[in-house]
Amino acid sequence: MTSYVHGYSEKESCRLADQAGTLTELLHGDIGYPAGSRVLEAGCGVGAQTLTLSRSSPEARFECVDISKASLNAAQQMAANQRLANVTFRQGDIYRLPFRADSFDHVFVCFVLEHLSDPLEALIELRRVLKPGGTLIAIEGDHGSFYCHPQSRAADLAVQCLVNIQAKAGGDALIGRRLYPLLREAGYAGVAVFPRMVYVDASRPALVDGFTRKTFTAMVEGVKDQALEIGLIDRKTWDQGIADLYRTTQADGTFCYTFFKGVGIKR
């Protein structure tokens, strides 16, 4: 099991729900699974994407797997609260899924590969449980796609802490740009990758608040203690970096980040 950079705190659950809310249209807008199809959500975590999947495709059946029992409990609670009738949860390891080959019509994986020490192996395992002709959708971020105005070296360094901490934990926060070769190497056919860029300026107040503040900057702030403790950055630079990230939410600021959505087929 790879350690999970973002942690499992309640605040983190809120952040993931916020993230899912703001990004729903951008990331899920073109996803709809047919009635009766059996869909695996691998690495569902606390269910932030599960909620959207379930509602967007009410006639499909989602089987959601995560390695963390605590996350699954939170996801199950959410599903009960939201009365999601087409979702079941099961503990399992993405490298050795508790399913036979050719079990699923489709596979969905979102913000998971970035945390894995061997995303290629996971994609191969996901292909195993996919039926021939079925699709895999993989959505990941890429923290190297971040830039902003006013430019700030301190903000860049704070974001780089997140990248370094993810790398130390065995993951890759720059995985978005690698989706295409990973999906190809894992044996998927018809691979296509689509960038989903989030551009934020003062004319888009929902993104200023929902993405710049509550998703991205909150995520960076989440590694503060770790970053300072292991000496990745000094406190003054860190504070300046976070202040500069918030600075981009002012009337003349802009903020850019790109997610990547990859699609592949099992032949």
Place this chain on the structure above:
Amino acid sequence: MTSYVHGYSEKESCRLADQAGTLTELLHGDIGYPAGSRVLEAGCGVGAQTLTLSRSSPEARFECVDISKASLNAAQQMAANQRLANVTFRQGDIYRLPFRADSFDHVFVCFVLEHLSDPLEALIELRRVLKPGGTLIAIEGDHGSFYCHPQSRAADLAVQCLVNIQAKAGGDALIGRRLYPLLREAGYAGVAVFPRMVYVDASRPALVDGFTRKTFTAMVEGVKDQALEIGLIDRKTWDQGIADLYRTTQADGTFCYTFFKGVGIKR
């Protein structure tokens, strides 16, 4: 007059024509000017965008201004060769345009502001010659939006040479992210900025060749002598950086760059 980083060689003219060809749909796809409207293209250069404007809006009249007589001659030759009937050319300074206030229905400016030492002043002057209710469209790149797989520190440093050389010449190769505040500060109303991201992988061979190789990498290579001469980079790192840029055109490589299109209205 600001010195023009990319130079005025014949090779450069070819690169700009290539660039205009590959990017036409991405940048011009949603631009169409009404019949009879009088449109200013400020900083037309050798006419790479003029050709697309003229053909996309055959009933509009374009008046194209550039400060360089050599570029205007090339643009005029192009327009004659292509039999563009709705285009005229005139030498002029973007800071002091040879037109009365409220002259144009629309203004179009593309890959120009990045080269100016005072883009705000230029945008204010462009607003002066715009009729009330008329729109300005500004399209610019942002070299800080570049990233690729495989990642390469040398490639980043080579691209940074271009940014530094543009800055030394008084320009800003990172202006894309600044379009929103610039347009607002210049007094435009209803300002909206739209990123136009170019994502390239092996499944998009026209972009691999037309954008990664012939547009972006060719542009970086264009500053080689200058970069080495003023000691911005050593020859070995430069050669590695260029090799790594070409490396992204292989089957497992990916390449990202983002243009920004800003729109504003004169109230």
